[in-house]
Amino acid sequence: VLLTFYADREAPRIAEDLGVSPGAVRTIRHRAMARLRECVLGGVPA
Amino acid sequence: MKGPECQRIGLAELTDYAAGELPDGQVAAIEDHLFACSDCGARAGEFDTFVRAIRRAVRSAEVGGFMTDAVLNRLARDGVRVRSYALSPDAVVPCAVWEDDELMALRLRGDFGNASEFTLSQRMAGSEVSRATGQVAASSHGELIFAIPAAWIRQLPEVQVEVLLTAHENGQDRLIASYTLLHGGSLHR
Numbered sequence: 001v002l003l004t005f006y007a008d009r010e011a012p013r014i015a016e017d018l019g020v021s022p023g024a025v026r027t028i029r030h031r032a033m034a035r036l037r038e039c040v041l042g043g044v045p046a
Numbered sequence: 047m048k049g050p051e052c053q054r055i056g057l058a059e060l061t062d063y064a065a066g067e068l069p070d071g072q073v074a075a076i077e078d079h080l081f082a083c084s085d086c087g088a089r090a091g092e093f094d095t096f097v098r099a100i101r102r103a104v105r106s107a108e109v110g111g112f113m114t115d116a117v118l119n120r121l122a123r124d125g126v127r128v129r130s131y132a133l134s135p136d137a138v139v140p141c142a143v144w145e146d147d148e149l150m151a152l153r154l155r156g157d158f159g160n161a162s163e164f165t166l167s168q169r170m171a172g173s174e175v176s177r178a179t180g181q182v183a184a185s186s187h188g189e190l191i192f193a194i195p196a197a198w199i200r201q202l203p204e205v206q207v208e209v210l211l212t213a214h215e216n217g218q219d220r221l222i223a224s225y226t227l228l229h230g231g232s233l234h235r
Binding site: 001002003004005006007008009010011013017018019020026028029030033034036037040 | 057058061062064065066067096097099100101104105113114116117119120160162181182183184
């Protein structure tokens with residue numbers, strides 16, 4: 001999330017930085033955004 | 047009576063859209079829908095506010111956790127003052143933050159294997175005081191970077207903090223190393 005929305009890196013570069021595939025970057029990012037949202041907003045559905 | 051809310055564009059689509067990682071055809075379709083649909087438009091507005099809040103929190107050094115050089119470089123460009131400590135396994139390192147430091151970056155060395163998920167636990171007097179898990183890989187210098195807000199360190203007494211780094215690999219946990227920080231409080235020039 002930080003690499004995408006703060007450091008403005010694209011998925012292929014992030015994949016390199018994190019040692020995972022670009023597809024995994026998107027999956028990890030979706031999961032992280034969902035968890036962050038839940039932390040901030042509680043159980044409010046998306 | 048209000049009908050069921052339109053769920054066509056959810057968090058996953060908004061995330062990929064904001065990241066600029068959708069094919070052109072999908073971008074146009076999402077934009078058309080966002081203009082036409084108030085439910086999804088509202089969700090997109092909330093998402094935008096959320097992303098801005100993330101950036102603001104990072105830039106103001108309120109957020110710690112696993113980071114990479116790309117994030118630290120961006121923080122430096124944004125003028126955030128970062129103090130770095132390089133730690134080898136079993137190292138015992140006196141450390142302190144200066145009054146104008148905003149973030150402390152631990153550069154952890156060790157045998158990380160091929161792991162890309164790690165947990166860092168900080169312990170004081172045998173009790174865990176913080177625990178963070180993240181997907182990250184070692185930098186080209188063979189270091190894992192973990193950032194701690196200087197404000198958090200400033201409120202600590204003079205204390206010994208044990209840092210335990212664990213890798214999650216093939217469904218197993220492996221202790222990489224333990225590092226000891228001797229916090230000396232806040233320093234003034």
